[in-house]
Amino acid sequence: MIKINKELLDKTSANARGSLRKRMNHNFHSELMDRLQRLLNAMEPDTYVQPHKHQESDKREVFILLTGKAVVVEFDNQGTISDHIILDVSSGNYGAEISPGIYHTIISLASGTVVYEVKDGPYTPLNDKNFASWSPEEGSPECKAYNSELLSRLKLFRVVK
Numbered sequence: 001m002i003k004i005n006k007e008l009l010d011k012t013s014a015n016a017r018g019s020l021r022k023r024m025n026h027n028f029h030s031e032l033m034d035r036l037q038r039l040l041n042a043m044e045p046d047t048y049v050q051p052h053k054h055q056e057s058d059k060r061e062v063f064i065l066l067t068g069k070a071v072v073v074e075f076d077n078q079g080t081i082s083d084h085i086i087l088d089v090s091s092g093n094y095g096a097e098i099s100p101g102i103y104h105t106i107i108s109l110a111s112g113t114v115v116y117e118v119k120d121g122p123y124t125p126l127n128d129k130n131f132a133s134w135s136p137e138e139g140s141p142e143c144k145a146y147n148s149e150l151l152s153r154l155k156l157f158r159v160v161k
Helices: 006-017 143-153
Strands: 023-027 036-043 061-067 070-075 081-087 095-098 103-108 113-120
Touching: 006 023, 006 036, 006 061, 006 113, 036 103, 061 070, 070 095, 081 095, 103 143
Parallel strands: none
Antiparallel strands: 023 036, 036 113, 061 095, 061 113, 070 081, 070 103
């Protein structure tokens, strides 16, 4: 039995806070070739997930909030926001499923945010994600401003503890 408890969430969040990217995965799948990829994705408000899509027709992605608060954003092919959901247990929004071929990102709105993520596998790093050409590359100086711009468009703010 794989147990997902407070101790595991706290440890994964601490690892995220201490990492350069301000996020950390804890994989439950045993190998990248598994047909179902399952993981915890702990993220802090300063992390940046470049908008991307999974082009293959069988590649869905699901985010289920366990702790914290986050917003999942979908875009059209030109980078215009087409939909979003604020994942927040107190408001009754627990998760989101992204269809194949849809550009999306997730932004942490609170320290200690952890989502349970499920994706169709296998995971092949070279072609898993088709990054949006209209968004900054991860690690570039524009990332923080881009996230802030998205949050401003959605009239959202981060809660950093």
